[in-house]
Amino acid sequence: MSIRLYNTLSRQKEVFVPGDPQRVTMYVCGPTVYNYVHIGNARPVVVFDVLYRLLSRYFPQVVYARNITDVDDKINAAAAANGEPIRILAERYAAAYRADMAQLNALAPTIEPWATEHIPQMIALIERLIERGHAYAAEGHVLFHVPSMSDYGKLSGRNRDDMIAGARVEVAPYKRDPADFVLWKPSTAAQPGWDSPWGFGRPGWHIECTAMINTHLGPSIDIHGGGQDLIFPHHENEIAQGEGANGKEGGQYCRYWLHNGYVTVDGEKMSKSLGNFRTVRDLLQHYPGEVIRYALLAGHYRKPLDFSLAALDQARAALDRLYGSLPPTDNALPPARADALEAALADDLNTPLALACLHETASALRKSTDPDEQSRLLATLRDGADLLGLLQQPPAIWRQQGGMGDAQATGPTTETIEKLIAARQAARAARDFARADALRQELVALGIGIEDSATGTTWHRLHAEAMA
Structure with missing residues (x-):
C-alpha cells in the first residue's frame, strides 16, 4: 500500500x-x-x-x-x-x-x-x-x-x-x-x-x-x-x-x-477579547487528553475545524462506545492489521474515515459471539487504535472514570455500582427480568451505563447529555 x-x-x-x-x-x-x-x-x-x-x-x-x-x-x-x-x-x-x-x-x-x-x-x-x-x-x-x-x-x-x-x-x-x-x-x-x-x-x-x-x-x-x-x-x-x-x-x-x-471555536476565530481562547491546559481540567485528541481527529486535517464543548462531549461519548467494546483485559491476541483504517490514513490522513472504520470494528466486536472472531476483531481494533493514538488506557480505568469529567466526584462509588450489577446479574439468572430492568434503570439514574456482551457486563459513567 x-x-x-x-x-x-x-x-x-x-x-x-x-x-x-x-x-x-x-x-x-x-x-x-x-x-x-x-x-x-x-x-x-x-x-x-x-x-x-x-x-x-x-x-x-x-x-x-x-x-x-x-x-x-x-x-x-x-x-x-x-x-x-x-x-x-x-x-x-x-x-x-x-x-x-x-x-x-x-x-x-x-x-x-x-x-x-x-x-x-x-x-x-x-x-x-x-x-x-x-x-x-x-x-x-x-x-x-x-x-x-x-x-x-x-x-x-x-x-x-x-x-x-x-x-x-x-x-x-x-x-x-x-x-x-x-x-x-x-x-x-x-x-x-x-x-x-x-x-x-x-x-x-x-x-x-x-x-x-x-x-x-x-x-x-x-x-x-x-x-x-x-x-x-x-x-x-x-x-x-x-x-x-x-x-x-x-x-x-x-x-x-x-x-x-x-x-x-464555536464558529469564531479564537480571541481573548471574545472570551473563547481555549488553552489545552484549561481543557485538560475538564476533559481527558484522549477526548481532545479524538475531537481534533474528527475532521480532515486540511479542512477548518470548529472546536466546541459540544464537539468534546461528542468525542467523549464516542470514546465511551469504543472503550465499552473492549473486554476488561486483553489476552494473547493473534496478529492483525486494521487494513481498512490504515488505507484511510494512507489516503492523505483521512482520519474521519479511519474513525468510522474503528467504530465499525468495535460494533462487529460487540455483536460477535464466536471467541476466535472476537480475538481477531479485538486485535484489529487495537491495531487501528494504535495508529490513531486512541484507546491507550486500560478499559476499566476509562469506564470507571467516565472519561474523567466531574461525574466520578459526585456519582456512586465503584463498590456500589458493582453490587447493583451483581444483583442485576442474579435477577437475570433467576429470569426475574422485571427486577433486572429496574436495576438497570436505577444504575442509569445514578449516571451509570451498562453493556452486556458475550464476555460479560461492562459499565461506564454517563454524562449529562447522555442521561437527559
Missing part, C-alpha cells in the same frame, strides 16, 4: 516517495514558548503524530523533528515582565507544552531542537546567503533580498503585491526591496542577543527553522508540516533561505509540504 499526501507545493495529492527510503525526514514547526499553548497549536501536533505513526510502519527509520522557538519578541516581553531570563521562561512553558501534548497521546519527536542552541549555525547560514548574493547587511540588520530568487512565491502562489501586503512588511529605508525580510536584527543591551559579524543582535524568525533543519535533517528533507497560517510568509521564506544558501547542489529544500486547516 502506498501513502498519498496532499502537497501544498504542487496543490495535488502525490504518492509519497522519500529521498532515502531508509531514513525518512519530517520537520514540524513547534511552539513559541511564552505561555500555555492553545487548542490551535495542538492540532498540528496530533495530525503529524498520526502521520509519524503511519510512516513508522512503512519505513525502517523516521526522523521526526519538532522545534522549540525560544527567542522571539513575545518571549522577550514576557520574560522582561517577569524579571527573568528568556531561557527560564522558555523552559517552564516548554515543559508544560510537553506535558500537555503527552496528555493528548502524542509521541515525543525524535529530535527537539531549540532555536537559541543553533545561533552559530544561523550565522553561518546567513553568511552563505550573503556570499551567494541572496542577502545583504544594512545598518546592523541582515536582510534576504527577495528579488534574488526568481521562483519566490511558488509555495503560496501569491503575486508580488499580495506577498508584500500579506507579510505586513516593515517599511525601512535600509531595505533594497519592500519584500525583503530580516535574517538578523540588532539588540539593545536590555534585549537578548549574541555577537555576530553584524554586531550584537538576534536572529529573525524564519532563519531559525532553516538552520535547525540543515543541522539535524540535511539540506533537503522529505516532509515539512505546520499550520495553514505558516504557508506565507514563514514557509515561503524557509524555501528561499534553504535553496538560496545550499544552491542546486543542496537539492529541493522540501519535497512534500503539509498544512493543517485553521481551528475556530
Whole structure:
C-alpha cells in the first residue's frame, strides 16, 4: 500500500516517495514558548503524530523533528515582565507544552531542537546567503533580498503585491526591496542577543527553522508540516533561505509540504477579547487528553475545524462506545492489521474515515459471539487504535472514570455500582427480568451505563447529555 499526501507545493495529492527510503525526514514547526499553548497549536501536533505513526510502519527509520522557538519578541516581553531570563521562561512553558501534548497521546519527536542552541549555525547560514548574493547587511540588520530568487512565491502562489501586503512588511529605508525580510536584527543591551559579524543582535524568525533543519535533517528533507497560517510568509521564506544558501547542489529544500486547516471555536476565530481562547491546559481540567485528541481527529486535517464543548462531549461519548467494546483485559491476541483504517490514513490522513472504520470494528466486536472472531476483531481494533493514538488506557480505568469529567466526584462509588450489577446479574439468572430492568434503570439514574456482551457486563459513567 502506498501513502498519498496532499502537497501544498504542487496543490495535488502525490504518492509519497522519500529521498532515502531508509531514513525518512519530517520537520514540524513547534511552539513559541511564552505561555500555555492553545487548542490551535495542538492540532498540528496530533495530525503529524498520526502521520509519524503511519510512516513508522512503512519505513525502517523516521526522523521526526519538532522545534522549540525560544527567542522571539513575545518571549522577550514576557520574560522582561517577569524579571527573568528568556531561557527560564522558555523552559517552564516548554515543559508544560510537553506535558500537555503527552496528555493528548502524542509521541515525543525524535529530535527537539531549540532555536537559541543553533545561533552559530544561523550565522553561518546567513553568511552563505550573503556570499551567494541572496542577502545583504544594512545598518546592523541582515536582510534576504527577495528579488534574488526568481521562483519566490511558488509555495503560496501569491503575486508580488499580495506577498508584500500579506507579510505586513516593515517599511525601512535600509531595505533594497519592500519584500525583503530580516535574517538578523540588532539588540539593545536590555534585549537578548549574541555577537555576530553584524554586531550584537538576534536572529529573525524564519532563519531559525532553516538552520535547525540543515543541522539535524540535511539540506533537503522529505516532509515539512505546520499550520495553514505558516504557508506565507514563514514557509515561503524557509524555501528561499534553504535553496538560496545550499544552491542546486543542496537539492529541493522540501519535497512534500503539509498544512493543517485553521481551528475556530464555536464558529469564531479564537480571541481573548471574545472570551473563547481555549488553552489545552484549561481543557485538560475538564476533559481527558484522549477526548481532545479524538475531537481534533474528527475532521480532515486540511479542512477548518470548529472546536466546541459540544464537539468534546461528542468525542467523549464516542470514546465511551469504543472503550465499552473492549473486554476488561486483553489476552494473547493473534496478529492483525486494521487494513481498512490504515488505507484511510494512507489516503492523505483521512482520519474521519479511519474513525468510522474503528467504530465499525468495535460494533462487529460487540455483536460477535464466536471467541476466535472476537480475538481477531479485538486485535484489529487495537491495531487501528494504535495508529490513531486512541484507546491507550486500560478499559476499566476509562469506564470507571467516565472519561474523567466531574461525574466520578459526585456519582456512586465503584463498590456500589458493582453490587447493583451483581444483583442485576442474579435477577437475570433467576429470569426475574422485571427486577433486572429496574436495576438497570436505577444504575442509569445514578449516571451509570451498562453493556452486556458475550464476555460479560461492562459499565461506564454517563454524562449529562447522555442521561437527559
